[in-house]
Amino acid sequence: MRLTxxxxxNVATHMAAAFKNAGHRIVQVYSPNLHNASLLAYHVGAAxxxxxxxxxxxxxxxxISVKDDAIEQIAQxxxxxxxxxxxxxxxxxxxxxxxxxxxxxxxxxxxTFSKTREVDFLNVPLCIEAASDSIYxxxxxxxxxxxxxxxxxxxxxxxxxxxxxxxxxxxxNYLYGVAQQLLAHHQLDFNLLRPLILETAEKVQQQAPAxxxxxxxxxxxxxxxxxxxxxxxxxxxxxxxxxxxxxxIIKNNIDGRGDK
Amino acid sequence: MRLTxxxxxNVATHMAAAFKNAGHRIVQVYSPNLHNASLLAYHVGAAxxxxxxxxxxxxxxxxISVKDDAIEQIAQxxxxxxxxxxxxxxxxxxxxxxxxxxxxxxxxxxxTFSKTREVDFLNVPLCIEAASDSIYxxxxxxxxxxxxxxxxxxxxxxxxxxxxxxxxxxxxNYLYGVAQQLLAHHQLDFNLLRPLILETAEKVQQQAPAxxxxxxxxxxxxxxxxxxxxxxxxxxxxxxxxxxxxxxIIKNNIDGRGDK
Numbered sequence: 001m002r003l004t005x006x007x008x009x010n011v012a013t014h015m016a017a018a019f020k021n022a023g024h025r026i027v028q029v030y031s032p033n034l035h036n037a038s039l040l041a042y043h044v045g046a047a048x049x050x051x052x053x054x055x056x057x058x059x060x061x062x063x064i065s066v067k068d069d070a071i072e073q074i075a076q077x078x079x080x081x082x083x084x085x086x087x088x089x090x091x092x093x094x095x096x097x098x099x100x101x102x103x104x105x106x107x108x109x110x111x112t113f114s115k116t117r118e119v120d121f122l123n124v125p126l127c128i129e130a131a132s133d134s135i136y137x138x139x140x141x142x143x144x145x146x147x148x149x150x151x152x153x154x155x156x157x158x159x160x161x162x163x164x165x166x167x168x169x170x171x172x173n174y175l176y177g178v179a180q181q182l183l184a185h186h187q188l189d190f191n192l193l194r195p196l197i198l199e200t201a202e203k204v205q206q207q208a209p210a211x212x213x214x215x216x217x218x219x220x221x222x223x224x225x226x227x228x229x230x231x232x233x234x235x236x237x238x239x240x241x242x243x244x245x246x247x248x249i250i251k252n253n254i255d256g257r258g259d260k
Numbered sequence: 261m262r263l264t265x266x267x268x269x270n271v272a273t274h275m276a277a278a279f280k281n282a283g284h285r286i287v288q289v290y291s292p293n294l295h296n297a298s299l300l301a302y303h304v305g306a307a308x309x310x311x312x313x314x315x316x317x318x319x320x321x322x323x324i325s326v327k328d329d330a331i332e333q334i335a336q337x338x339x340x341x342x343x344x345x346x347x348x349x350x351x352x353x354x355x356x357x358x359x360x361x362x363x364x365x366x367x368x369x370x371x372t373f374s375k376t377r378e379v380d381f382l383n384v385p386l387c388i389e390a391a392s393d394s395i396y397x398x399x400x401x402x403x404x405x406x407x408x409x410x411x412x413x414x415x416x417x418x419x420x421x422x423x424x425x426x427x428x429x430x431x432x433n434y435l436y437g438v439a440q441q442l443l444a445h446h447q448l449d450f451n452l453l454r455p456l457i458l459e460t461a462e463k464v465q466q467q468a469p470a471x472x473x474x475x476x477x478x479x480x481x482x483x484x485x486x487x488x489x490x491x492x493x494x495x496x497x498x499x500x501x502x503x504x505x506x507x508x509i510i511k512n513n514i515d516g517r518g519d520k
Binding site: 068069091110111112114116117119123124125127149151153156157159160161162163164165166167168169170171172173174175176177178179180182183186188189190191192193194195196197198199200201202203204205207208209210212213214215216217218221223224227228231232237238240241242244245248249251252 | 328411425427429437443446448455456487491501502508509
């Protein structure tokens with residue numbers, strides 16, 4: 001399939017590489033920053049442009065992977081080409097595209113991408129939504145060329161997933177950073193914690209998080225929690241986080257709300 | 261080496277298996293619960309007892325792996341045997357043992373253990389402290405028979421590690437559970453998030469957490485954060501967690517305190 005990428009960020013970069021590797025042809029990459037467009041275009045054998053008027057209509061699919069608040073204007077501009085377009089945003093409704101075209105869909109990869117790190121795209125969940133059953137079928141087939149995990153998710157579900165990903169990815173990563181700061185303040189090596197971080201994530205690949213919860217809060221071990229808060233006496237923000245999350249774990253445990 | 265395990269919980273179970281596999285002889289397992297003692301003893305070819313007076317002095321090392329507040333009484337009871345003893349607790353000082361014996365040390369495995377899950381012990385950081393240089397050398401050699409990651413950590417450092425592990429393991433696991441609850445409320449499959457959770461942990465195996473932080477907070481994307489809080493309108497506790505952690509990420513990003 002002939003593909004045009006609008007955007008050259010982390011998501012566009014990883015998707016373009018995966019689709020190229022699967023045998024698709026990336027014809028053009030657009031970015032308002034020509035350097036970024038050229039970098040990605042070079043890697044996937046495409047042409048680059050920073051001029052939205054130069055985006056060619058000779059493509060099978062526009063993949064719009066730009067900041068959420070820039071999607072609508074891109075859609076409006078590209079609609080005249082009358083080609084299928086998808087965006088890749090978790091937080092944006094399909095409706096934003098449907099205002100301008102009925103050849104529209106969403107292809108949301110539920111993964112965290114960094115340019116410096118390879119990702120096994122076969123295991124990246126791809127969440128698909130489409131303006132019609134026939135577009136859905138096309139996108140489903142297209143997505144299956146790069147991923148073994150293709151899901152049908154509507155705009156409301158996608159917003160929940162995007163929110164849940166903040167809890168499952170962004171917040172844990174921040175807490176890893178808090179742990180690293182604590183260690184650094186005491187000249188301790190973050191490598192000490194890395195195996196623990198990985199095992200914590202691996203545990204929930206098969207099991208439910210609530211069923212493998214450990215630590216002082218789930219034991220309601222008040223003396224250890226008091227000692228921890230004392231160690232944090234000059235870190236009020238860490239104290240506030242420790243207190244709120246510990247209280248939530250204690251409450252969750254009592255309520256039995258965790259789906260064990 | 262001849263070993264006696266005091267305790268039969270997750271830590272004792274995994275350590276006993278690892279040391280037996282490394283060629284050590286587990287002679288006896290004590291637990292106040294005879295069923296638990298027998299279960300572990302059976303797996304490692306040891307004798308079991310629930311009577312503390314029946315713990316044999318014919319051993320090279322007592323490994324005390326019981327609840328923190330039970331360590332001191334065990335140490336007092338075993339001191340008359342005049343054998344080396346270690347505890348395995350992150351939050352407990354070596355001093356608790358030194359009150360009763362000078363043949364004492366700590367062997368703290370910095371990992372989260374579940375009885376239902378195998379752990380590659382070679383990658384488990386073992387944090388060692390000892391009452392003397394010669395005991396330290398013995399423990400170092402002993403620990404190296406099961407782990408490639410043996411560290412010298414004093415009691416103060418160990419307490420910091422134990423606290424940091426709450427931020428790096430217990431709290432992220434709780435947040436995975438929050439994400440699972442959100443998905444369950446909307447009939448979405450937790451499998452959608454599992455690859456993201458794993459990748460988030462794998463990313464920081466090489467990189468610093470602050471350098472790979474993603475999500476609306478680190479972008480200070482106020483409209484997405486407002487939309488997320490709106491989605492959580494009937495979950496005040498999730499809202500409070502979302503707000504506190506997002507504010508912390510924004511502040512951390514501005515301060516540049518994350519050691520990128």
